Amino acid sequence: MDNYAWQCDKYLPECMNYVFSNRLFSDVTILVGSTADREEVHAHKLVLMARSPVFHACFKGPLAVKEQLVITDIEKGIFEEFLRWDRYNVCQSLGPWWLDGFLYTDSITLSMENVTSILYCSRKYCVDKLTLKCEDFMENKIDAENVFGIMEEAHNFGLTNLRDKCVKFLVQNTKESLLSESFTYICRQCVRTVLTMDSLSISEEMLFEHTLRWAEAECKRRNIPNTDRNKRHVLGDNVTLIRFPAMSSSYFQQKVASGEFLGADEVIDVFLHNFSKDDGESRVSTFFEVSSRSYQPVLRFRKTLRERQSTDDKNDIAFESSIPAILHGLCVYTPKEDSEIQVVSIEVFDHRKSSIASVNNHFFEHSERKIHDVFLPQAIRLVPNKRYTISTRNSFSVKSFYGSRGKQTVQFGKGVISFYNAALTETSDSEDDWNWYRANTTVDKGQIAGLLLS
Structure with missing residues (x-):
């Protein structure tokens, strides 16, 4: 028998790697990928059920899959990486601990290229330890270029701690972050997260300009004309979070009041607030927050x-x-x-x-x-x-x-x-x-x- 007693000089992760890579004792074949590119992955029910309550439900109990398990929303390469990616045979020269894949070996190498897909797997199959690994990885990678992309993933997967880390980063790095292209791709709820922040290192005028940049991109995505009214429409009630009374009077008059972004009653309300400031008072706005968030x-x-x-x-x-x-x-x-x-x-x-x-x-x-x-x-x-x-x-x-x-x-x-x-x-x-x-x-x-x- 080839490789007799292969277990003797290996630790548990190496043994699990060997079993998976050589399809030893495999008792389930899963079809993974879209219809056109669907491929087989050979695995072990015991391992899958021991690591994931979702897989447990797939194989045992009243909800068990009667026919072959098919996964259409994950590509084979990512799914194998989620289980146990076969780098061992390719990179054996790097040593016996060059093992990747979480369910089989409890270890995985994350990168900005694969972390979102791996996070999707961990959330879908309720592997919370892996979710925490992905969350910690993204938290340590936050910078001005990717903070909004990470915030979007945190929103999509309900990772409130990661979202809060992004918000904390934005407080002191607002200008550089808003200049990134990724800001224009976030969802309206994430725009709302930014606009609800009380502390930002940017003027309200510049924040408004970047908000309009997002609205212009959203109009393009929806294939509608880039008009003031349409930009307001795609922003929805986020408009009420913009602090127009905190803008300079000249900017508001030239850049906002002269267009159709606000209604007549809203424009009058801001003007009345500005007049009260000039008189040494501070009239409360009916529609908008008046305090500055630029510290x-x-x-x-x-x-x-x-x-x-x-x-x-x-x-x-x-x-x-x-x-x-x-x-x-x-x-x-x-x-x-x-x-x-x-x-x-x-x-x-x-x-x-x-x-x-x-x-x-x-x-x-x-x-x-x-x-x-x-x-x-x-x-x-x-x-x-x-x-x-x-x-x-x-x-x-x-x-x-x-x-x-x-x-x-x-x-x-x-x-x-x-x-x-x-x-x-x-x-x-x-x-x-x-x-x-x-x-x-x-x-x-x-x-x-x-x-x-x-």
Whole structure:
């Protein structure tokens, strides 16, 4: 008998690979592929049923397939890769662990070319461990060119964590990402995801221009004329998420009001809001959100220093805004060394000392900028002349940058942001207080470099 005792020098994944590649003990033949290119794949019911509840239902129970199992929505190459792709015989020189294919060997090599198809297989056959592998792979590959493609896949497959990672990336990389061609190919629901974001590093005017670019592409896909009314039609109720009152008056008048994209009552509503701003008031719009989602850093230190030993003690700072503002997040100092990371947790308290926002275990590393932006899950509307407190706690004791010669007030738009020493205890309002003296962060020094406001 050829290859007698082939099992002796192999680990389990190698044995499974050998069995599959040589069709040993195969007890099921599956037809895979479209009608024109359908091919046979020989497999083992025990393995398939042990790894997938869907395959279990196909072979056992009241829903079992009576005839030969046919899979028309997956190509043979992808299906074999999903089971156990035969690279072993071709690439034996790379060593016995050059094994791919998840159901048989619990291992798979993912790439941007195959991950979507493999993800489809894992979702169809309820192989959750493989779904997590695909999700982790795509999360680590997110960049400005593919973030919208990955967001679309996250939407299609219901991967909310992956979608949230894409949203987080977009907050700080909005301009570069919207310039990518992939933005014009996403579905209307994903456009809605972008337009519902409270924090974006782009002006409302530019966001509107890119939204129109998507609408033009959608008109072309639907083979309808590229008119203002048709662009509004394909966007649907996403139009109400565009913040026209946050645009400059001149841009709105020249680029929006002069066309047919908005109705007359909507145009009048935005004009009335703009007039109220000119009069020093802020009229609420009937149709649109009026606050800007384009944030800017408000930094409070005149000097950045090195070599501070950060601890897990809390860092607290209190502040007030003299005008209505939106808090998107805060700026913290990064570790000094390239190889070091920090994990920070953040809590925001209102003037009644009630917690109104939090961020748990946010990872970041050294940056040439020396400052890292941390965004809140949802932006917070700040009430003028009400005191808010930000509290952070670092998980690791690492040498980091820190600020000194802090400013008590910083100009912000037509108003002022004022900073105060946070009350670490009920009686720590005085500069002579020992708790204030030993605090890691005060008005004059500390780890919290500034705020992200609009």
